[in-house]
Amino acid sequence: MKKNDPYAALRFREFNIFLLVRFAMVFAWSMQFVVIEWEVYSITKNPLSLGIIGLMEVIPAVSMALFAGHIVDQREKRGLLFKCIFGFSAVSLGLFLLTWPRVVGDLSTNTVLYTVYFLVFLGGIVRAFLGPTIFSLFSLLVPKKVYPNAATWSSSMWQMGSVVGPAVGGFFIHWIGVHWSMCFVFAFSIMALLLLLQIPKKPIMNPNIGEPVMKSLKEGIKFVMNTRVILGALTLDMFAVLFGGAVALLPIYAQDILKVGPEGFGILRAAPAVGALLIMFTSAHFPLNKNAGKKLLAAIFGFGICIIVFGVSTWFWVSVIALFLSGATDGISMVIRSTILQLRTPDAMRGRVASVNSMFVGSSNELGAFESGLTAKLMGTVTAVVFGGGMTLLTVLGTGAYFPKLRNLDLRKDLEEHERE
Numbered sequence: 316m317k318k319n320d321p322y323a324a325l326r327f328r329e330f331n332i333f334l335l336v337r338f339a340m341v342f343a344w345s346m347q348f349v350v351i352e353w354e355v356y357s358i359t360k361n362p363l364s365l366g367i368i369g370l371m372e373v374i375p376a377v378s379m380a381l382f383a384g385h386i387v388d389q390r391e392k393r394g395l396l397f398k399c400i401f402g403f404s405a406v407s408l409g410l411f412l413l414t415w416p417r418v419v420g421d422l423s424t425n426t427v428l429y430t431v432y433f434l435v436f437l438g439g440i441v442r443a444f445l446g447p448t449i450f451s452l453f454s455l456l457v458p459k460k461v462y463p464n465a466a467t468w469s470s471s472m473w474q475m476g477s478v479v480g481p482a483v484g485g486f487f488i489h490w491i492g493v494h495w496s497m498c499f500v501f502a503f504s505i506m507a508l509l510l511l512l513q514i515p516k517k518p519i520m521n522p523n524i525g526e527p528v529m530k531s532l533k534e535g536i537k538f539v540m541n542t543r544v545i546l547g548a549l550t551l552d553m554f555a556v557l558f559g560g561a562v563a564l565l566p567i568y569a570q571d572i573l574k575v576g577p578e579g580f581g582i583l584r585a586a587p588a589v590g591a592l593l594i595m596f597t598s599a600h601f602p603l604n605k606n607a608g609k610k611l612l613a614a615i616f617g618f619g620i621c622i623i624v625f626g627v628s629t630w631f632w633v634s635v636i637a638l639f640l641s642g643a644t645d646g647i648s649m650v651i652r653s654t655i656l657q658l659r660t661p662d663a664m665r666g667r668v669a670s671v672n673s674m675f676v677g678s679s680n681e682l683g684a685f686e687s688g689l690t691a692k693l694m695g696t697v698t699a700v701v702f703g704g705g706m707t708l709l710t711v712l713g714t715g716a717y718f719p720k721l722r723n724l725d726l727r728k729d730l731e732e733h734e735r736e
Contacts, residue, residue: 321599324465330456332513334472337449339507340400341476342483347407347500349484349584351431353577354414354493356566358424362696365563366688371432375439377674383443384670385531388521388663392452393514399448400511402441404504409434411497443673450669454662455517463602463726466653471595474646477588485581520662535667545659547718548611548652549672551710555615555648558706559622559641562587563687567696573631586635590642591649598650607651608724612715614647619707626700654726 324330348368355364387395413430422430457465487496523531539545562584569580603610621641628634660668690699715722 321464323461324457324468327457327461329514330465330468332510333452333456334468336396336400336507336510336514337469338472338476339503339510340403340445341473342480343407343476343500343503343507344403345477345480346484346487346503347410347497349481349581350488350493350496350500351410351435352563352566353484353488353580355428355431356570358428362564362567362691363688364428365566366686366692367432368435369563369688371435372439372442375436376442379440379443380447380670380674381532381535381667382528383673384447384535384667385528387444387447387451387666387670388531389519389524389526389666391516391519392448392455393511393516395444396448396452397508397511399441399445400504400507403438403445404501404508406434406438406441407497407501407504409437411494411501414494414497416494443670446673447666447669450656450672451665452514452517454657454665455520456514462657463604463654464599466657467595467599467602467650470646470649470653471592471599474588474592474595474642474649478585478592481584481588482581485577485579485584488581489577520665522663531667535664535671538661538664539668539671542659543718543720544608544655544724545668547714547721548655550718551611551615551714551721552648552652554710554714555618555707557686558703558710559618561622561625561641561687561700561703562638564691564696564700567691568634572629572696573634575631579631582635583638586638587642587645590639590644591646592642594643594646595650598647603647603651604654604726606724607654607726608720608722611648611651611724612711612722614644614651616708616711617644618648619704619711622704622707623701626697626704651726655724658726 351368352365355368356362358364410431413427413434453465453469454462483499484496487499539549565580565583569575569577569583573579573583575583618641621637621644625634625637625641628637656668656672687699687703690702693699694702
């Protein structure tokens with residue numbers, strides 16, 4: 316492998332298949348979330364209903380996360396990921412049938428709404444297992460010295476799915492309606508299942524198979540709490556996502572403030588991911604390992620400023636640019652955080668560490684959606700977004716002061732150690 320080869324991870328066939336699977340799943344999940352957001356707000360015209368969607372997913376995702384991490388560390392990863400994608404496909408099929416006009420016509424509005432919430436809740440259960448499984452399988456597909464480059468490409472696929480999924484969702488709502496949009500989501504989840512079958516089963520790296528659940532969970536939590544760099548990175552991102560969850564309110568901005576309809580909604584929803592995607596492709600060629608801690612803090616501080624600008628803007632393209640820049644800064648954060656986790660986590664504990672990560676960060680997207688919906692109901696939409704951006708700025712200042720090891724982090728030493736292995 317050439318030094319600083321930006322395509323190092325892409326030279327492994329199984330990893331390329333993994334990237335396609337990840338793209339298909341993120342595309343399907345993000346498109347589904349956008350379509351459901353639009354449908355629920357169209358039915359209720361209540362900002363709190365958007366928050367409830369996030370809450371219905373975050374409750375099972377958080378409550379089952381630690382147990383899911385234990386299961387992931389005890390099981391074969393490819394087979395477990397297959398079950399996760401199958402579960403998501405079942406939820407998507409349910410939403411497809413629920414949005415069928417022939418079915419909806421015989422149901423009351425409340426029945427449709429509560430059934431949507433229930434299916435989203437089931438998706439949250441799947442989500443609890445999906446993140447740790449993907450994180451653990453990732454490490455079995457490339458050598459450790461390629462982890463930083465692989466983390467960049469993996470995050471890029473995540474962001475590409477986040478770009479295309481919402482954009483396609485917005486346009487498809489306009490072109491073919493909510494029902495057939497959900498059919499498209501279901502088709503992509505089936506494609507992910509077929510692609511995954513091309514990756515053979517992998518060995519279980521955990522030497523403590525059959526370890527008691529409580530002992531296993533305590534070890535995972537203890538490791539994260541004692542590894543200050545990981546704890547600081549997770550804490551920083553959790554609060555940034557929690558308070559900066561303005562995207563949950565985009566249906567309100569698109570329909571009531573900017574008045575740009577479903578096409579504009581798709582553009583707004585995709586703008587952050589476009590910014591993040593460009594940053595990630597750039598970081599494959601220009602790694603962020605030097606002074607990674609300072610770059611992480613600066614990126615999230617910039618993210619908070621972008622959220623405030625978006626909140627007060629009444630011009631569509633100013634809002635798009637603010638969201639684009641928020642995605643660029645978030646992309647820097649994601650690449651650095653992913654690299655920290657991959658380099659600092661032992662193979663035997665990847666499922667449990669990823670589950671803690673999903674509690675801190677992954678589920679904070681949905682919890683942030685609930686927080687945004689609730690504050691929008693109490694304060695008004697614009698005030699809620701500005702409040703969230705301001706809290707993000709305070710979080711960066713507090714984290715930088717409380718976690719000096721994170722602030723002074725330089726990942727080049729970690730890379731040198733793995734190069735010697």
